[in-house]
Amino acid sequence: MKEVIELYGYEFRWLNALDLLIVIFLIIQLYRLLKGSLAFNIFVGLLMVYITYFLVRWLQMPILTNILQNFINVGIIAIIIIFQPEIRKFLLVLGKKTPLSKDSFLSKLFLPDKFKSYKEEENIINEIIVAISRMQATRTGALIVIATTYRLKFDSASSINIDGNVSSKLIESIFEKHSPLHDGALIIVGNKILAAKVILPVSENPNLPTRIGLRHRSAVGITEHSDNLAIIVSEERGSVSYAQDGDLIQDVSLEDLKVKLYEVLIDGYA
Numbered sequence: 235m236k237e238v239i240e241l242y243g244y245e246f247r248w249l250n251a252l253d254l255l256i257v258i259f260l261i262i263q264l265y266r267l268l269k270g271s272l273a274f275n276i277f278v279g280l281l282m283v284y285i286t287y288f289l290v291r292w293l294q295m296p297i298l299t300n301i302l303q304n305f306i307n308v309g310i311i312a313i314i315i316i317f318q319p320e321i322r323k324f325l326l327v328l329g330k331k332t333p334l335s336k337d338s339f340l341s342k343l344f345l346p347d348k349f350k351s352y353k354e355e356e357n358i359i360n361e362i363i364v365a366i367s368r369m370q371a372t373r374t375g376a377l378i379v380i381a382t383t384y385r386l387k388f389d390s391a392s393s394i395n396i397d398g399n400v401s402s403k404l405i406e407s408i409f410e411k412h413s414p415l416h417d418g419a420l421i422i423v424g425n426k427i428l429a430a431k432v433i434l435p436v437s438e439n440p441n442l443p444t445r446i447g448l449r450h451r452s453a454v455g456i457t458e459h460s461d462n463l464a465i466i467v468s469e470e471r472g473s474v475s476y477a478q479d480g481d482l483i484q485d486v487s488l489e490d491l492k493v494k495l496y497e498v499l500i501d502g503y504a
C-alpha cells in the first residue's frame with residue numbers, strides 16, 4: 235500500500251485520515267458531553283474567540299492579534315479550570331471504552347457471561363424494585379443513588395452511615411414519612427446500603443423541565459460527573475424517574491426500571 239497519496243497537488247498520508255477521524259470522534263464526544271449544560275455556552279464563547287483570533291491574524295491586525303494571542307496562551311489553563319468537571323466526565327467516558335474496562339470486548343471475551351453468577355445482583359435488583367413499587371403505591375418520596383464504577387464522594391457530615399445489606403424493607407423504612415432518615419438520598423454501593431440522608435449536588439442544567447423540584451434536580455446533579463444511576467419516586471405525583479449521565483428520564487414503568495438496573499448492575503444484559 236502506498237504511504238503517500240497525491241490529491242490535487244496535496245500530499246496525503248493515511249495517518250492524516252486517522253488524525254482527522256480521531257479529532258471528529260473527540261469533537262462528537264465533547265458535544266455530547268456539553269450539550270444542554272451551561273458549559274456549552276462557555277465552549278461556544280471560546281470557539282468565537284479562536285475564530286476571531288484566526289480572522290484578525292489573517293487580516294494582519296497586529297494589536298488585536300497580540301491581545302487574543304495572549305488570551306489564548308493563558309486560555310488553556312482557564313479551560314482546565316472552567317471545564318474541570320466536564321474533563322473528568324470526558325476521561326470517564328473514554329476510560330469506559332478502553333480494552334481493559336469491565337464492559338469491553340476483551341473483558342467479555344475472557345470472562346463470558348455464562349461463567350458469571352448474577353444471583354446477588356438479581357437479588358439486589360428485586361429488592362430495589364419491590365421497595366420502589368411499594369413507595370410508588372403509597373406516594374412516598376424517595377431518592378436512591380446506585381454507584382456503579384467507583385466509590386461515590388459525598389458530604390458525610392450531614393449523612394448517616396448505614397452499611398447494611400440491600401433489602402426492600404430497609405429502603406422503605408428509611409424513606410417512611412416519619413423516619414428521621416427520609417430526607418435526602420440513599421446511597422447503594424455494591425451490595426450495601428452505604429448511607430442515608432445524603433445531600434447531593436443540585437444540577438444547574440437550564441434545560442431540565444421547570445416544574446421539577448430539588449429531588450429530581452439533585453438526582454440529575456449526582457449523575458452529571460460520575461457514573462451513577464439515581465432513581466426518584468415523586469412524592470407529589472407518585473411517578474418513578476431515573477437520572478443517568480446528566481439526563482432525566484421521567485415516568486418510567488417498573489419493567490423499564492428493572493431493565494435499566496440490569497444494564498447498570500449486570501454487564502452483558504444491555
Ligand SMILES: Nc1ncnc2c1ncn2[C@@H]1O[C@H](COP(=O)(O)OP(=O)(O)OP(=O)(O)O)[C@@H](O)[C@H]1O
Pocket residue numbers: 375376377416417418419432433434435436445446447448449450451452467468469470471
Ligand atoms: N440536594 C439534595 N440532595 C438530596 N436530596 C434532596 C436535595 N434537595 C432536596 N432533596 C430532597 O427532596 C425533597 C424535596 O423535594 P421537592 O419537592 O423539592 O422535589 P421534587 O423533585 O418536586 O420531588 P417530588 O416530586 O417528590 O415533590 C426534600 O425533602 C429532600 O428529601
